[in-house]
Amino acid sequence: MAAVGDTGTRRKLDSRETIGGLSCIRYAWTDADARLQSCFLDEAAEVAGHLLPGGTRIHFDDGGKINYCFLGRDTKVEGHMCRGKGHGYMTSFHPNGRLRLCWLAASAEIQGVPCRRATFLADLIGESVGVYFHPDGSLTGCELYRKLTVEGRTFRKGYRIELNPGGNPVAKQR
Secondary structure (H helix, E strand, O other): OEEEOOOEEEEEOOOOEEEOOEEEEEEEEEOOOOOEEEEEEOOOEEEOOEEEOOOOEEEEOOOOOEEEEEOOOOEEEOOEEEOOOOOOOEEEEOOOOOEEEEOEOOOEEEOOEEEOOOOHHHHHOOOOOOEEEOOOOOEEEEEEOOOEEEOOEEEOOOOEEEEOOOOOEOOOOO
16 A cells, blocks of 8 residues: 555555445545545545546545545536546535536536636646636636626626626726
């Protein structure tokens, strides 16, 4: 077994194993008390109210709450189609279990805001096209795929807009 930090271990799983109530395959990481820190899901599983597909690599915080995952395929999380298919796009969660970060599989309007989808090219050139949410599920920010006017302020396509929990812009125009 290889050590993970100073407190846990990584184990190669020769076959499916149920750990912490989840069916895990390939590898599992556990803490010093043998609590699941991370694993690859063998099959779809509901975690913190989210149905995650098999092949997802899921990670938990020290308190055992979902922290982030790499979805096994494009998956709808809280109504938003998030990119999956491996380690390229991380989906993360707030401590209350609500969605924090999603890389959209397709451009979509979220709460009236036209949010741009994630692409490999945008990621490669350093554009921030991740869509963020507040702990209550309201939109925090995204990159616009078209022009948007909010409260008399116009934001052009490609602008990264940031919103407060009330849906009002908090960032300056560029």
